[in-house]
Amino acid sequence: MSVKRIGVLTSGGDSPGMNAAIRAVVRAALYNGLEVYGIKRGYAGLLNEEIEPMSSLSVGGIINRGGTILRSARCEEFKTLEGLQKGAAILDKYGIDALAIIGGDGSMRGGVELSRISPVKVMGLPGTIDNDIPGTDYSIGFDTAVNTALEAIDKVRDTAYSHERVFVIEVMGRHKGFIALEVGLAGGAEAILIPEVPYDLVDLLDKLRESYERGKRSSIIVVAEGAARAEDVKKFLQEHTPYHMRALVLGHMQRGGSPTAFDRVLATQLGVFAVQRLLDGHTNEMVGVEGGRLVAVPIEYIHTATKTIDLRKLEVASMMAI
Numbered sequence: 001m002s003v004k005r006i007g008v009l010t011s012g013g014d015s016p017g018m019n020a021a022i023r024a025v026v027r028a029a030l031y032n033g034l035e036v037y038g039i040k041r042g043y044a045g046l047l048n049e050e051i052e053p054m055s056s057l058s059v060g061g062i063i064n065r066g067g068t069i070l071r072s073a074r075c076e077e078f079k080t081l082e083g084l085q086k087g088a089a090i091l092d093k094y095g096i097d098a099l100a101i102i103g104g105d106g107s108m109r110g111g112v113e114l115s116r117i118s119p120v121k122v123m124g125l126p127g128t129i130d131n132d133i134p135g136t137d138y139s140i141g142f143d144t145a146v147n148t149a150l151e152a153i154d155k156v157r158d159t160a161y162s163h164e165r166v167f168v169i170e171v172m173g174r175h176k177g178f179i180a181l182e183v184g185l186a187g188g189a190e191a192i193l194i195p196e197v198p199y200d201l202v203d204l205l206d207k208l209r210e211s212y213e214r215g216k217r218s219s220i221i222v223v224a225e226g227a228a229r230a231e232d233v234k235k236f237l238q239e240h241t242p243y244h245m246r247a248l249v250l251g252h253m254q255r256g257g258s259p260t261a262f263d264r265v266l267a268t269q270l271g272v273f274a275v276q277r278l279l280d281g282h283t284n285e286m287v288g289v290e291g292g293r294l295v296a297v298p299i300e301y302i303h304t305a306t307k308t309i310d311l312r313k314l315e316v317a318s319m320m321a322i
């Protein structure tokens with residue numbers, strides 16, 4: 001059965017570029033003669049029937065805007081069989097035969113579960129700043145978040161230098177250290193702590209002491225939130241070094257802001273590709289980019305595979321920190 005009406009939603013933690021992805025899905029669908037319905041507030045909005053037709057005009061002027069015009073939410077009810085059945089019935093009521101889901105791995109799982117009990121065709125688009133979704137080198141929003149965090153770190157470096165301080169800066173990444181690694185390398189961090197690699201604060205202490213003896217008076221330590229809390233690391237180091245220390249949590253600022261050119265282009269390409277895959281009869285897939293090429297992987301793959309960090313980058317960062 002060919003697709004006639006696509007629903008699009010954003011779910012889970014928002015990320016810069018989600019708007020560009022919505023725009024791409026809507027316009028690619030309209031271009032191909034399909035109808036598009038926007039579903040507000042992720043799966044929560046689906047269950048509340050917050051569903052409206054979308055036009056080309058309704059996605060005008062959003063390619064440069066962070067956040068998501070459809071808003072995002074988390075929805076516990078959708079994790080239950082009753083919630084899924086209710087969602088399936090509402091999609092059926094609105095004649096929505098395909099669903100473009102823009103979100104993180106939890107949102108993709110929602111799509112998998114929905115497709116088990118409903119004929120709706122599911123197509124996932126990876127949208128999370130954490131970049132922790134297997135099957136794609138990049139998720140929408142990662143590049144912007146890295147650049148946002150980097151801008152903050154560069155500013156902190158100025159004041160760290162003036163006051164001869166060490167800053168422990170915590171970046172997002174509940175389970176993975178992709179943001180920390182990238183931003184630590186780009187920001188010239190003295191050390192990078194990520195959940196994937198065990199670390200020893202005593203080793204870090206020695207490293208800092210050595211730097212102090214060499215005459216280094218200011219440093220940046222980047223910590224992924226999944227590895228440690230900046231405040232705890234700061235407290236431990238403060239007790240044992242002559243450095244003046246400060247801790248800083250960058251927090252949700254990393255999730256906002258105008259998307260970079262990279263994220264806008266990625267989101268646009270993925271949105272168009274997602275619609276194309278649906279038109280070609282595919283379902284239960286997530287679109288992504290690998291080695292610079294657009295790919296589609298079975299959506300289940302993202303829950304069986306693990307995305308691994310490039311450990312060579314950590315080695316390079318450590319080499320640069322002598």
Ligand code: ADP
Binds near residue numbers: 113128
């Ligand atoms: P993200 O998509 O950013 O990883 P979450 O993990 O919070 O964010 O997931 C977003 C939403 O996806 C959840 O609030 C829930 O509505 C839905 N979801 C997650 N896991 C499942 C599941 N096993 N079954 C159905 N829906 C799910």
Ligand code: F6P
Binds near residue numbers: 172
């Ligand atoms: O979007 C993913 C993420 O940024 C994680 O790194 C972080 O732990 C989480 O979202 C926090 O999100 P919230 O405050 O919305 O629960």
